[in-house]
Amino acid sequence: MRRSQLFIKTRKEAPADEESKNAQLLIRAGYIHKEMAGVYSYTLLGKTVIDNLSQIIRQEMNAVGGNEVLMSTLQNKDLWETTGRWDDKAVDNWFKSKLVSGAEVGIGLSHEEPITNMLRSYISSYKDLPVYTYQIQDKFRNELRAKSGLLRGREFLMKDLYSFSRTQSEHDKFYEKVAAAYLMIFERVGFADDITYRTFASGGIFSRFSDEFQVLSHVGEDTIYVDEAKKMAINKEVYTDENIEHLGLNKGQLSEKRAVEVGNIFALGSKYSDALGLKFTDESGQQQSIIMGCYGIGVSRLMGLLAEHFADEHGLVWPANIAPYKVYLASLGEAAEVSKAADGLYEALSQAGVSVIYDDRDERPGEKFADADLFGLPYRVVVSQKSLEQGGFELKSRTSTSTEVVPQEKLLSILSDSRQD
RNA sequence: CGGGGUGUGGCGCAGUUGGCUAGCGCGCCGCGUUUGGGACGCGGAGGUCGAAGGUUCAAGUCCUUUCACCCCGACCA
Numbered sequence: 183m184r185r186s187q188l189f190i191k192t193r194k195e196a197p198a199d200e201e202s203k204n205a206q207l208l209i210r211a212g213y214i215h216k217e218m219a220g221v222y223s224y225t226l227l228g229k230t231v232i233d234n235l236s237q238i239i240r241q242e243m244n245a246v247g248g249n250e251v252l253m254s255t256l257q258n259k260d261l262w263e264t265t266g267r268w269d270d271k272a273v274d275n276w277f278k279s280k281l282v283s284g285a286e287v288g289i290g291l292s293h294e295e296p297i298t299n300m301l302r303s304y305i306s307s308y309k310d311l312p313v314y315t316y317q318i319q320d321k322f323r324n325e326l327r328a329k330s331g332l333l334r335g336r337e338f339l340m341k342d343l344y345s346f347s348r349t350q351s352e353h354d355k356f357y358e359k360v361a362a363a364y365l366m367i368f369e370r371v372g373f374a375d376d377i378t379y380r381t382f383a384s385g386g387i388f389s390r391f392s393d394e395f396q397v398l399s400h401v402g403e404d405t406i407y408v409d410e411a412k413k414m415a416i417n418k419e420v421y422t423d424e425n426i427e428h429l430g431l432n433k434g435q436l437s438e439k440r441a442v443e444v445g446n447i448f449a450l451g452s453k454y455s456d457a458l459g460l461k462f463t464d465e466s467g468q469q470q471s472i473i474m475g476c477y478g479i480g481v482s483r484l485m486g487l488l489a490e491h492f493a494d495e496h497g498l499v500w501p502a503n504i505a506p507y508k509v510y511l512a513s514l515g516e517a518a519e520v521s522k523a524a525d526g527l528y529e530a531l532s533q534a535g536v537s538v539i540y541d542d543r544d545e546r547p548g549e550k551f552a553d554a555d556l557f558g559l560p561y562r563v564v565v566s567q568k569s570l571e572q573g574g575f576e577l578k579s580r581t582s583t584s585t586e587v588v589p590q591e592k593l594l595s596i597l598s599d600s601r602q603d
Numbered sequence: 604c605g606g607g608g609u610g611u612g613g614c615g616c617a618g619u620u621g622g623c624u625a626g627c628g629c630g631c632c633g634c635g636u637u638u639g640g641g642a643c644g645c646g647g648a649g650g651u652c653g654a655a656g657g658u659u660c661a662a663g664u665c666c667u668u669u670c671a672c673c674c675c676g677a678c679c680a
Contacts, residue, residue: 191613191614191630192641193614193615193629193630194614194615194629194630194641195614195615195616195629196614196615197614197615198609198610198614198615198616198672198673199609199610199671199672199673200672200673201673201674202673216672218671218672219671219672219673267680272680273680274678274679274680275678275679275680291680292680323679325678325679326604326677326678326679327604327676327677327678327679329673329674334679386680403679514638514639515638515639516638544638545638545641546637546638546639546640546641546642547638547639547640547641548638548639548640548641548642549640549641549642550639550640550641551639551640551641552640552641553641555640564639566638566639567639568639576639
């Protein structure tokens, strides 16, 4: 992508109506645009980050047998009344609207009801199960207060997986499989296990605990207690002597931390399947309940937390797997030989499958360097009179302060070598 | 929803006890000089001062109502 074709413009100053670092950086760098409190649009840069995150999640969900689906945003009130979740007293953050006829519809805040209902059309036998479905799409929640940029919005991108199992043990096995997949996902996006904790949290009716995936961060809304040696954590909401003992933890080994919840998995039992009449016939011809589980990851929140976490005083510093492009290629000056060399390198990189932003604008060096830093791409390559005289192009990684001049073939091999998966 | 704060060209801000043509920086347009860390000169364009109502000879400034945004708290099925 040529920078001259990107419509975004970077800013030196942070917007006055954002306090959070993630929103300030992402807006300054032109990744997102604020529509209103808790609602953001994504430019090509931001959308590519979202796509990269989604792709990693998709791969891991497919690996555990997930069927990706796309559910409707408009929701059938009847389904939610069946489970008792239409009432504002039961769920108080609905966005609701009306058809011209006057009939009420919901705007999707979650999808247990519709997915369960949809499966009634397809599931009837033990042979049809288990089934795992997942979706990556916008959810709408009428939060009393949106805050912290992408970390708590009213409209946000979420991956939700729902599992439908025949027995509790089948469910339990899958549950653990997803838990492992989650840790893999967070590792792949850059949150390794030194800061990511599977955390015991309140479980609802069907299990003693649910599992949250918490990334340690001072901007976190959650307080958790961490046993670093055992790699275990417990949410403040269930931090009682009884639970600590139940989990085999020792209060003296636990330290209090702030964390951001990036994922949450929990058991649903047969609450929704029974309520909506989704059952299966077992080998002996008997009707049986279906055991459900629910597994969420806040994709846009994850992006916000990545921006919050991977940044320095100059701007964003994306992990290689997440960066919207791998290389920021900048030409300096308007000399014909420089433009020609830069054009050629852009072609060569593109053909080698290296994703690159080519800053072909007529701007001064300082501005191009500042933008390269702010964008946070893993590598910066500079084409200039100076680099050409030294026999090549100047290569610098976003995190290092030193540069080296390398000839084209070597540059191509370096940049396509550590190609992102 | 309780408390605190802020709304002035695209962005960041100033604007005194009400006073006459509403300023500054960035960005934008034109010309010229520049070109390795967000250049400089000259000349331009762009504003219902969040909105509505009121007080006054006169309102960005005072009063009332209202909307939006940020932060703390509560809430987060």
